Structures are given as C-alpha cells and as structure tokens.
Amino acid sequence: MDMGIKGRNAIVTGASRGIGLAIAQGLAAEGVNVALVARNSAVLDKECAAIASTYGVQAAAIPADLKSLDAVQSSAVKATEKLGPIDILVNSAGAIPASSLSSLEDETFHDAWSLKLSGYIRMTREIISGMRERGWGRIVNIVGLGGKNPSAGHLYGGVANAALMNFTGALALDVAKDGILVNAINPGMIESERIIEMGQKWADDAGISVEDLLAKQTAGLPMRRMGSLQEVSDVAVFLSSERCTYVHGTIIPVAGGMGTTI
Numbered sequence: 001m002d003m004g005i006k007g008r009n010a011i012v013t014g015a016s017r018g019i020g021l022a023i024a025q026g027l028a029a030e031g032v033n034v035a036l037v038a039r040n041s042a043v044l045d046k047e048c049a050a051i052a053s054t055y056g057v058q059a060a061a062i063p064a065d066l067k068s069l070d071a072v073q074s075s076a077v078k079a080t081e082k083l084g085p086i087d088i089l090v091n092s093a094g095a096i097p098a099s100s101l102s103s104l105e106d107e108t109f110h111d112a113w114s115l116k117l118s119g120y121i122r123m124t125r126e127i128i129s130g131m132r133e134r135g136w137g138r139i140v141n142i143v144g145l146g147g148k149n150p151s152a153g154h155l156y157g158g159v160a161n162a163a164l165m166n167f168t169g170a171l172a173l174d175v176a177k178d179g180i181l182v183n184a185i186n187p188g189m190i191e192s193e194r195i196i197e198m199g200q201k202w203a204d205d206a207g208i209s210v211e212d213l214l215a216k217q218t219a220g221l222p223m224r225r226m227g228s229l230q231e232v233s234d235v236a237v238f239l240s241s242e243r244c245t246y247v248h249g250t251i252i253p254v255a256g257g258m259g260t261t262i
C-alpha cells in the first residue's frame with residue numbers, strides 16, 4: 001500500500017532508541033525525511049547514517065534535552081533548517097520513572113513531566129502554525145495505557161498520560177478544520193529498553209529478578225507476549241500518512257488486548 005507521504009518531513013522525538021526510533025525507521029521506509037531528536041548525540045548520528053543509507057532519505061540528528069522550552073524550540077528550528085517545513089510530528093520522548101506517590105523527589109517528577117507532558121505540548125506548539133498555513137499535518141502522540149488504568153506503582157506516569165490523552169482530544173478539536181489530524185497511541189507492554197528498566201525497579205521492590213518479573217507479567221497478558229516495536233511503528237506510520245484521512249482525535253491502544261474495554 002502506498003502511504004502517500006514520500007518526500008514529507010517529520011520530527012520524531014525520543015528517536016535514539018525504542019518506539020521513537022522504530023517509528024522514524026518506519027516513516028523513512030515510506031520515503032519520509034526524518035529529524036531524530038534525543039539526548040544521545042553519538043547514537044543519533046549512527047542511527048541517522050543507517051536510515052539515510054538504508055532508505056535514501058534525509059535523516060538529521062538533533063541532540064537535545066527536551067525537558068527545557070529552549071531546547072524544544074531550537075530543535076524545531078534546526079529540524080526545519082535541515083529538512084524544510086515539518087509535515088509530521090511524532091512525540092515519543094518520555095522517561096517517567098515507575099514510582100508510587102512518595103517515592104519520587106519533587107524535582108524528579110517535575111523533570112519527568114517537563115519532558116513528557118510539557119515536551120509534547122511545547123513541540124506541538126512549535127510546529128502547528130506551519131502545518132496550519134500549509135493545510136496539512138499529522139501529529140501522533142505516544143502516550144501509554146496507564147493513563148486509562150490508574151496504577152499505584154506508576155502514578156506519575158499515569159497522571160501525565162491521562163493529561164496527554166486530554167491534550168490529544170482538545171488539540172484534535174482545535175485543528176479539525178485545518179487539514180491536520182491528531183491521534184494518540186497507547187502502547188501496552190512493548191519490548192523496549194524502557195520496559196526492562198522499569199521492570200528492574202519493580203523486580204527490586206519484589207525481591208525477584210527482572211527476567212522472572214517480566215515472565216510473570218507477560219504470562220498475564222491476553223496474548224501471552226509483549227508487543228514489538230514494529231507493531232507500534234506500523235500504526236504510527238498509518239496515522240502519519242495520507243491513507244489516514246478520517247481517523248482523528250482518537251486514542252488507539254497497541255496493547256494486544258490489555259486493558260480492553262467497551
């Protein structure tokens with residue numbers, strides 16, 4: 001299927017690894033030029049070189065710590081300078097520690113929200129006016145199923161994710177007449193480094209190995225397995241594409257049936 005986005009330009013945040021990198025690769029496979037934003041400059045350079053040579057698109061490494069407004073603004077400017085006007089934004093940079101109410105310092109959870117909650121909103125504010133002027137845009141927010149299913153052990157992540165779902169809906173209503181489609185993906189348990197790192201914290205708390213913890217968690221999933229990065233990327237690429245024309249303001253779980261409701 002031709003996704004109709006060859007030659008478009010995208011920013012993907014959190015693109016040095018995990019879901020963000022998989023989406024950047026998926027977009028590049030459709031002929032989209034991509035700006036990869038994250039902190040690890042060496043990894044970004046390596047991944048951009050691989051993307052450019054594999055898919056024959058432009059791939060721009062933009063190292064930045066997206067916790068600050070300045071960094072978000074300068075990343076958006078650099079991406080535009082390197083690629084041209086931005087048509088597609090995928091917000092995926094998030095690293096909220098798994099923790100209950102009292103186990104995070106005030107500064108730590110504010111930093112985590114600055115990256116994920118403020119970061120997604122700020123980056124959107126930077127690119128939305130250009131999309132409006134050109135009458136075409138796609139925004140995909142990678143949120144998290146925990147925003148719908150409160151969990152004492154991932155309280156700060158759940159709160160930010162609930163807010164980002166509301167943001168996605170509100171923004172969708174704001175831009176509905178402008179040719180811009182806005183959607184969110186709620187990953188369930190997806191096989192990324194982050195899941196191992198979060199699992200380590202819960203495993204330490206439970207006094208078991210991370211392997212045992214993940215095996216136990218996986219056995220409890222409806223499909224008895226975690227999702228792959230590719231499975232999230234495929235949905236994100238569709239939502240970023242010209243084939244997606246009337247899916248708007250939705251929160252799509254990519255969670256293998258986890259948290260299913262009607």
Ligand SMILES: NC(=O)c1ccc[n+]([C@@H]2O[C@H](COP(=O)([O-])OP(=O)(O)OC[C@H]3O[C@@H](n4cnc5c(N)ncnc54)[C@H](OP(=O)(O)O)[C@@H]3O)[C@@H](O)[C@H]2O)c1
Nearest residue numbers: 014016017018019038039040065066094144189190192194
């Ligand atoms: N994996 C899952 O099962 C799952 C489930 C629900 C929701 N999610 C959400 O999906 C998104 C992606 O998760 P993931 O599993 O792909 O995580 P990941 O593998 O840990 O990747 C996170 C990305 O964010 C970047 N990042 C972290 N801190 C940053 C900062 N201060 N400034 C800029 N970039 C930063 C990281 O790169 P650098 O370290 O180089 O900066 C990395 O590229 C997150 O928002 C997460 O909450 C994931």
